[in-house]
Amino acid sequence: MLPKADFQSWLKELSGQFDIFGPKENGKGSVDWQRLEGGELPDLAPGVPKGSIKTFFFPQPETLLEFSARPKQEDAFRLKEPKETDNPRLLVGVRPCDARSVVLNSMPYEQDPYFQRRRQSVVLVGFACSQGCSTCFCTWTGGSPVGTEGLDLMVFVLEEGLYVESVTEKGERLLEGASTQRQPNDSELQAVQKIRQSAPSGLPEAMEPAPRLKEKDLMALYNAPFWQELSDSCINCGTCTFLCPTCYCFDIQDETLKGKGRRIRYWDSCMFPLFTLHASGHNPRGEKVKRVRNRFMHKLKYFPERFGPLSCVGCGRCVRDCPVNIDIRQVMKELLAI
């Protein structure tokens, strides 16, 4: 147990070792991930901050390779790995859904040295959700508002202070540095238990789409008639892919400036019409309905067939921010009805 002030001084001490980031009011009317200085506490309203934490694991742009573009140099146009420059980072105020997204993204990125390097070096301090908001549905995707998947430390905010428990060895070692911590008393333990038990049921109509979707025939889901009407309102703005913690598609481009070049990776969106365009002009997903259908089929059918869980953590960002109110929960229900 740590009283609030002690938690803050522990964070302040850690800021000597880590660059600390957490959700904070960004002066533009939303709460988003920003640098926290001097032991600042994160702003934690119920639900999730605007953006996900994927930016800390595959940032954009990410320099994959560098090269010299000066023809006279001996190693001109030879691609090389860049030098490591990031300080170790600590994210405080991570919701269980966002932490779980890191574990899910780790599956396709298993062989990716850039992602895995950050996975090893970024510390995740989670804050359990004692209540959700109307767009939360983590329990539908195999998650939980008090889940610890992907976290190094988990914090329960109580009246008396912050109850911190370590999830990984890395977390435990860091927690040992909080010198003023004390053991929680019985009533505090009870308060934590109460949150653990009541939080999941506070979410609307929890259901388990994953196993049922796995059993359904792929082409039957693909050919379902509801896709056309669903995609009619989509404007392919890409907001869903941008904010989604488990959307991980990217583009790779080479850039040169003043004799120096780099090959960079940055987020791309399957919602954009040119995503699948061939040099010949042929475009397999040139029609909007194909793009919209592909995104949901990937998240709810193709990814689980390959890796197991749905490629969705139920954070609700897409539901909250889609300008035309397309709701992935509705898509799940439609698919389950096939």
Add this chain to the structure above:
Amino acid sequence: MNPYLPYPARIDDIVVETEDGNLKTFRLVLENEEERSRWNHVPGQFAMLSIAGKGEIPIGIASSPTEKGHLLFTVNRAGVVTTALHKMNVGDPIGVRGPLGNGFPVDTELRGKNIVIIAGGFAFTTLRATLIYMLENRKDYGKITVVYGARTPGMLLYKDELKAWQERDDLDVHITVDREAPGWTGLVGFVPTIAGQVKPSPENGAALICGPPIMIKFTMPPLEEVGWTDDQVYLSLENRMKCGLGVCGHCNVGPVYVCKDGPVFTRAQVQKLPVEF
């Protein structure tokens, strides 16, 4: 091990294959001796050719793994990177990432079979790799039949090698062009038509078909007529690629990634996929 880091290589030779100049075969040599001797690929696999400052392109490996010391890539000039590549000279630096993809099952399912290779236009590249591999391991395969066609005689690839193959008695080669052309004394007719005339027997057969979708569409009926089934037919799909590793999301056809689970699929597998390629 960084799968995004290409092996440094140099262009060793450039051959203009077609009369319009749009297809060139590049012979590349990997610079590091260790990487050069360690390289091994399966016919049908591809590699990402990397031009620093321009980007990468997925190109089928046209040389067989038995052709040691160098790699051949026949590249069509189509977009930004291929145009830059076509402007390059012998001695210029280039990167190679690979081998990628699954290749034809030359050492497993295709062993002992009667092989029918059907190709149109410049889709013949990885089938050259396959054919040479099979000729180097001739006793591992049964009858080998080749039907290869292009729009005009000038658009045929590997013209010298085609002549040599036609003279072998352990190969049944049919080269065709779409229309009559001055000086051409060979077959005339679209590839599907010639395939229909050759009528290769499906008995213990495997057909490797590469070409534009329309060619494949019209080649299937004459084969089906003589009894070929979908699991005997192997296709090589193409799609827009970026990472080549099954991660970036550009090349997926439904649940499969053409770069990682393919590019070779049986027709039976393709029939179960959404038509998004």
